[in-house]
Amino acid sequence: MSYTAAENVVQNSTWAATNMFYMLLVPALVLWYAYWRMSRRHLYELADKLNGPPGLPLIGNALEFTGGSADIFKNVVNKSAPFDKEAVVRLWIGSRLLVFLYDPRDVEVILSSHVHIDKAEEYRFFKPWLGNGLLISTGYFIDLFNANSRAVVDKLKKEAGDFDCHDYMSECTVEILLETAMGVSKSTQDQSGFEYAMAVMKMCDILHLRHTKIWMRPDMLFNWTKHFKNQGKLLDIIHGLTKKVIKRKKEEFKNGKVPSFVETESKEPETTTNTTNTSVEGLSFGQSAGLKDDLDVDDTDVGQKKRLAFLDLLLESSQSGVVITDEEIKEQVDTIMFEGHDTTAAGSSFFLSMMGVHQHIQDKVIEELDQIFGDSDRPATFQDTLEMKYLERCLMETLRLYPPVPIIAREIKQDVTLPSSGKKVPAGTTVVVATYKLHRREDVYPNANKFDPDNFLPERSANRHYYAFVPFSAGPRSCVGRKYAMLKLKIILSTILRSFRVQSDLKESDFQLQADIILKRAEGFKVKLQPRKKFAKA
Numbered sequence: 001m002s003y004t005a006a007e008n009v010v011q012n013s014t015w016a017a018t019n020m021f022y023m024l025l026v027p028a029l030v031l032w033y034a035y036w037r038m039s040r041r042h043l044y045e046l047a048d049k050l051n052g053p054p055g056l057p058l059i060g061n062a063l064e065f066t067g068g069s070a071d072i073f074k075n076v077v078n079k080s081a082p083f084d085k086e087a088v089v090r091l092w093i094g095s096r097l098l099v100f101l102y103d104p105r106d107v108e109v110i111l112s113s114h115v116h117i118d119k120a121e122e123y124r125f126f127k128p129w130l131g132n133g134l135l136i137s138t139g140y141f142i143d144l145f146n147a148n149s150r151a152v153v154d155k156l157k158k159e160a161g162d163f164d165c166h167d168y169m170s171e172c173t174v175e176i177l178l179e180t181a182m183g184v185s186k187s188t189q190d191q192s193g194f195e196y197a198m199a200v201m202k203m204c205d206i207l208h209l210r211h212t213k214i215w216m217r218p219d220m221l222f223n224w225t226k227h228f229k230n231q232g233k234l235l236d237i238i239h240g241l242t243k244k245v246i247k248r249k250k251e252e253f254k255n256g257k258v259p260s261f262v263e264t265e266s267k268e269p270e271t272t273t274n275t276t277n278t279s280v281e282g283l284s285f286g287q288s289a290g291l292k293d294d295l296d297v298d299d300t301d302v303g304q305k306k307r308l309a310f311l312d313l314l315l316e317s318s319q320s321g322v323v324i325t326d327e328e329i330k331e332q333v334d335t336i337m338f339e340g341h342d343t344t345a346a347g348s349s350f351f352l353s354m355m356g357v358h359q360h361i362q363d364k365v366i367e368e369l370d371q372i373f374g375d376s377d378r379p380a381t382f383q384d385t386l387e388m389k390y391l392e393r394c395l396m397e398t399l400r401l402y403p404p405v406p407i408i409a410r411e412i413k414q415d416v417t418l419p420s421s422g423k424k425v426p427a428g429t430t431v432v433v434a435t436y437k438l439h440r441r442e443d444v445y446p447n448a449n450k451f452d453p454d455n456f457l458p459e460r461s462a463n464r465h466y467y468a469f470v471p472f473s474a475g476p477r478s479c480v481g482r483k484y485a486m487l488k489l490k491i492i493l494s495t496i497l498r499s500f501r502v503q504s505d506l507k508e509s510d511f512q513l514q515a516d517i518i519l520k521r522a523e524g525f526k527v528k529l530q531p532r533k534k535f536a537k538a
């Protein structure tokens with residue numbers, strides 16, 4: 001056989017093999033697809049019984065998530081409107097089934113459950129950042145809240161016109177966390193707090209992109225984008241700070257400097273029983289509204305006792321035999337630094353925005369603060385915070401209309417029957433508790449889009465379904481920082497309003513909302529500050 005003939009035989013057999021490969025591949029793929037569809041038959045059957053906007057083959061409703069963050073938010077809220085009566089909306093993102101719930105009865109089934117406690121698959125994008133961190137416990141530190149609130153007031157004095165108050169709130173909450181949760185004293189902090197806060201904000205943009213853009217979801221594709229490189233740089237800043245904090249604390253431990261119990265209140269404890277107008281409910285996260293929650297037990301010392309900073313507690317545990325690795329400590333620290341700062345920064349910025357827009361409501365808050373503090377410039381005590389009843393109602397109303405965490409997602413492993421309709425949500429679904437929509441239900445809050453702090457008068461709260469107001473989630477995986485957050489917010493916001501009056505050129509209807517994990521104003525939290533008379537004299 002000639003050389004060319006031999007080559008031809010080789011070529012022919014390669015061609016035949018390739019052909020055979022494709023002839024087998026196609027039926028194999030068809031079979032695999034049929035099997036995959038069959039194995040998901042139950043999911044499709046139940047999903048078909050739920051209502052939702054129509055989608056396209058293969059990509060489902062993924063096109064609803066195109067455009068910028070503010071467009072996506074508006075689009076999702078508008079597109080869900082036709083289903084508001086049932087308050088159950090089905091969406092497909094590719095092959096992933098998402099079911100949004102916003103009937104309090106259905107929300108209760110999910111959030112109160114000890115079974116559906118797994119966070120949704122979408123949370124995996126947090127993994128390179130937070131690992132598997134989950135907060136265990138934390139203390140309350142009134143003196144540090146006061147000192148940091150005064151520091152932010154000093155910084156705010158230089159703002160003459162319109163400015164974005166969120167930057168200040170972010171920096172302040174990071175610094176408070178460094179001191180209270182990590183036990184890093186002010187004198188040893190440097191500029192990294194602000195840098196950290198900004199990096200977190202940009203990191204949330206990337207996570208939001210991955211949640212909403214279907215092609216960004218697989219790591220294989222994401223790792224080729226510029227966002228992956230950017231994520232690496234941001235994580236260097238974020239982890240740089242947490243690693244530095246842990247290293248410094250460990251050295252202190254080695255040198256015998258800790259455990260450093262943080263002095264939280266120099267005065268003798270004032271228990272709730274020796275006050276005239278507070279009760280045990282006063283210790284709930286919504287004390288003046290009479291809201292009770294599962295953190296209410298055994299906590300009569302809130303804000304009073306000497307506590308170990310969270311990180312000191314972890315390090316001390318690791319030294320006294322509790323098995324916790326360095327990596328786990330880092331993950332816990334990263335988690336609390338994120339969960340503890342961005343949420344309160346958004347909550348306080350929305351509150352200041354509300355004060356700017358609703359001047360007559362701000363008048364009442366200021367009147368209450370003047371009654372509590374008179375002309376005095378003294379720091380706020382825990383007892384003062386219990387008397388800030390109207391301010392607290394405004395804060396709750398802010399968290400109702402603008403919940404910093406606008407959705408909560410759970411991966412459900414078993415079918416769930418919805419009490420509202422008797423319909424079933426199939427196992428394998430990502431159930432999304434749509435807090436933003438739940439909090440704006442007309443049947444629960446009359447005139448639901450109106451900012452009305454009286455929604456949290458005790459008599460109104462008493463008759464409301466407990467799961468109709470869940471800014472901190474509820475049940476076994478709810479926010480462990482809620483009391484810390486409420487106390488911190490009351491002290492920061494009261495300190496600011498004792499010094500300034502807030503104004504706003506924009507109305508609430510002008511706000512462009514976006515939900516990059518945390519709810520924000522896309523145009524920035526623009527407000528103006530006017531020094532109050534008392535402050536101008538000082």
Ligand code: HEM
Pocket residue numbers: 119134135138181335336339340341343344347403404405407408409470471472473476477478479480481482484485
């Ligand atoms: C206004 C302020 C805050 C709001 C609105 C808020 C809201 C929430 C919500 C809704 C969740 C549940 C999230 C989910 O299941 O996906 C949560 C969880 C959590 N929060 Fe907060 N939070 C706030 C402040 C804080 C603070 C100050 C800390 C810590 C100091 C904190 C620590 C945590 C932690 C560690 C979790 C995770 C719990 C778990 O995974 O089981 N939060 N928060």
